[in-house]
Amino acid sequence: MHRIAFFGPEGTFTEQAARSLSGGEAAAELVPYETIAGAMAAVRGGETSAACVPVENSVEGPVTATLDELAEDEPLVAVAEALLPIHFTVLARHDLAAADVRTVASHPHALAQVRGWLSANLPAARQVATASTAAAALAVQSGEYDAAVAAPVAAEHYDLAAIATDVADVEDARTRFLLLQRPGRLPEPTGCDRTSVVAAAANRTGALSELLTELAFRGINLTRLDARPIKGGFGEYRFFIDFEGHVAEPRIGDALAALRRRCAVRFLGSHPRADGVPASIQPAAGNEDFVNATDWVESVRRGDTA
Structure with missing residues (x-):
């Protein structure tokens, strides 16, 4: 049985994602780590074969801890992804009514996604940020806070009562999670794939435009673009780019080679998209157009045609 690290403790949305990506609870041992960095370090150190971590939320945007860890230290690549709808459960001690809640804890991203609900339903409660939604539930169980905004799976792990379920300010809010492994054999292309890279473009006029133009020239559609500062280089940034397609495809390989000619690039993976959307x-x-063009150039070099 292989082991999968996940951003814990037990009872987070990441645990739910890890369950789906592992093929079921019996297919792998899921091991919680307190931080995203810790989960990824477990893979790099050989403690686990993979790590499940969040990478972006449709309301709050990118998960910067994941992006920064992907850009630094030993390379890891994404081999699969999961897309979860994010609706929360508000948990409290069994002897506490909603009207008596004075503190409510959760991860900052979670609090931001239920700000309207909290204002309408728990207006007297002070909001407290914690390391994760599950850490908030654990703190409520120990008596540190009155209530926690948590993933539904947290109710399986902690002796708490649900005072509200299916809570979300944005009904279609979703978070995307990655399954990361050390570099090796990649999933086969499916026609509904996503490729990810991080590029350290030069700090000069037009540098990012040049990178994006290489993709646009090849008709490749972007699905995400984020910028993160490079540590120790004020005003210098890395660009995290997701786009449709798989590195095994000639058109994607041609684009990656063009990006690599322009700047330092780290490959972050090619894998099937969780939403099943085919590449445009x-x-x-x-x-076939790229293959035919390459074949034509080779024929010209051989002198077979003009």
Whole structure:
């Protein structure tokens, strides 16, 4: 049985994602780590074969801890992803009514996603940020806080009562999670894939535009673009770029080679998209077009045709 690290403790949305990505609870041992960095370090150190971590939320945007860890230290690559709807359960001690809640704890991203609900339903409660939604539930169980905004799975792990379920200010809020492994054999292309890279572009006019133009010239559609500062280089940034397609495809390989010619690039993975959306192929930008063009150039070099 292989082991999968996840951003814990037990009872987080990341645990739910890890369950789905592991193929079921019996298929792998899920090991909680207190931080995203800790979960990823477990893979790098060989303690686990993979790590499940959040990478972006449709309301709060990128999970910067994940992005920074992907850009630094030994490389890890994403081999799968999960997309979870984010609706929360508000947990409290069994002897406490909602009207008596004076403190409510959760991860900052979670608090931001239920700000309206808290204002309407627990207006007297002081909001407290914790390291994770599960850490908040654990703190409530120990008597540190009155209530926690947590993932539904937390109710399985902690002896608390649900005072509200299916809580969300944005009904279709979702978080995307990655399954990370050390570099090795990649998943086969499916036609509904996502490739991710991080590029350290030069700090000069037009540098980012040049990178994006390489993708646009090849008809490749972006699905995400984020910038993060480079430590020790004020005003210098890394760009995290997700786009449709798989590195095994000629058009994607051609684009990656072009990006690499322009700047330092770290490959972060190619894997099937959780939403199953197929890549949009522009006219004259299909894989067969790239293969035919390369074959034509080779024939010219051989002198077979003009």
